[in-house]
Amino acid sequence: MSFPASRPRRLRATPAWRRMVAETRLAADDLVWPLFVVPGEGVRNPVASMPGVEQLSIDQLLAEAARGHALGVPAVILFGIPEGKDETGSSGWADDGIVPRAIRALKGALPDLQVWADVCLCEYTSHGHCGVLDDHGHVLNDETLPLLARAAVAYARAGADAVAPSDMMDGRVAALRAALDGEGFVGTPIVAYAAKYASGYYGPFRDAAQSAPAFGDRRAYQMDPANSDEALREVALDIEEGADVVMVKPAGPYLDIVRRVRDTFRVPVAAYQVSGEYSLIKAAAANGWIDERRVALESLLGIKRAGADLILTYYAPQAARWLAEE
Numbered sequence: 190m191s192f193p194a195s196r197p198r199r200l201r202a203t204p205a206w207r208r209m210v211a212e213t214r215l216a217a218d219d220l221v222w223p224l225f226v227v228p229g230e231g232v233r234n235p236v237a238s239m240p241g242v243e244q245l246s247i248d249q250l251l252a253e254a255a256r257g258h259a260l261g262v263p264a265v266i267l268f269g270i271p272e273g274k275d276e277t278g279s280s281g282w283a284d285d286g287i288v289p290r291a292i293r294a295l296k297g298a299l300p301d302l303q304v305w306a307d308v309c310l311c312e313y314t315s316h317g318h319c320g321v322l323d324d325h326g327h328v329l330n331d332e333t334l335p336l337l338a339r340a341a342v343a344y345a346r347a348g349a350d351a352v353a354p355s356d357m358m359d360g361r362v363a364a365l366r367a368a369l370d371g372e373g374f375v376g377t378p379i380v381a382y383a384a385k386y387a388s389g390y391y392g393p394f395r396d397a398a399q400s401a402p403a404f405g406d407r408r409a410y411q412m413d414p415a416n417s418d419e420a421l422r423e424v425a426l427d428i429e430e431g432a433d434v435v436m437v438k439p440a441g442p443y444l445d446i447v448r449r450v451r452d453t454f455r456v457p458v459a460a461y462q463v464s465g466e467y468s469l470i471k472a473a474a475a476n477g478w479i480d481e482r483r484v485a486l487e488s489l490l491g492i493k494r495a496g497a498d499l500i501l502t503y504y505a506p507q508a509a510r511w512l513a514e515e
């Protein structure tokens with residue numbers, strides 16, 4: 190059938206038709222809110238490169254998380270900025286570290302809010318790399334695994350609803366699963382940053398988390414932006430090792446990867462709209478060049494349409510509010 194019998198505009202003519210034939214729907218339940226927690230009390234440090242984002246002490250974190258939860262955001266993911274850093278990132282896997290303390294406080298005050306914990310060493314190492322180093326500054330894979338596993342167990346013990354390894358070491362999902370199970374946390378899901386690219390879009394995050402590498406870059410462990418088949422191999426490995434949810438990161442520039450992962454595997458897919466994606470929208474909006482609400486919601490809808498079930502985004506509470514208004 191072709192024109193004039195076929196007229197696609199018929200089903201676009203009214204708001205009711207458009208709603209009824211919409212193929213993709215974005216909901217607050219799809220969103221996970223990344224939050225940065227710092228030591229101290231009454232602390233709210235604005236992150237210059239991420240307007241609207243602050244480093245929060247635990248008391249302020251509780252207030253912000255409660256605000257997000259009230260708007261319908263079901264989950265937060267925590268990133269810790271510790272008091273001190275060392276070669277092995279020991280403040281990242283200590284039982285009384287900043288993230289376990291934040292998890293206990295959040296679960297105590299807001300038991301229905303899902304609290305996920307990012308698992309990596311870069312916020313906690315003096316050199317800012319995601320694993321421990323050899324004498325030449327190379328990140329050691331197998332030596333890093335037990336430290337990541339210790340961190341995951343510490344977060345599970347504190348009450349985390351999921352642990353999310355973002356380090357890109359080989360075999361870390363298996364290491365985390367074995368350690369969690371060994372400590373009795375068989376019910377703690379692993380959200381694996383399975384296809385995590387070595388991206389320039391992480392720039393603002395490294396200010397927020399104070400986790401920029403002191404030398405070199407992360408290309409020897411994060412993925413080459415040129416690759417797509419490799420993402421499927423990474424995802425397959427993580428599922429085999431026990432990942433419950435697999436993540437693609439960044440989201441917007443990698444929607445083709447989100448779609449391929451969605452079409453290839455039958456597990457929940459998460460996508461992370463990273464700091465740089467957020468800051469680009471914020472900067473253009475601040476200049477009056479785009480309509481922030483339209484562009485932010487369109488960017489999230491695009492990620493959903495590409496096949497993501499869950500979206501990690503700094504827009505989570507604002508998007509939840511906008512969606513409630515629609």
Ligand code: PBG
Nearest residue numbers: 309355356390391394463464465
């Ligand atoms: C740490 C980590 C990073 C992000 C999440 N976990 C930064 C990095 O790998 O350098 C990026 C998140 C963002 O940019 O919003 N492993």
Ligand code: ZN
Nearest residue numbers: 309310311319
């Ligand atoms: Zn890291």
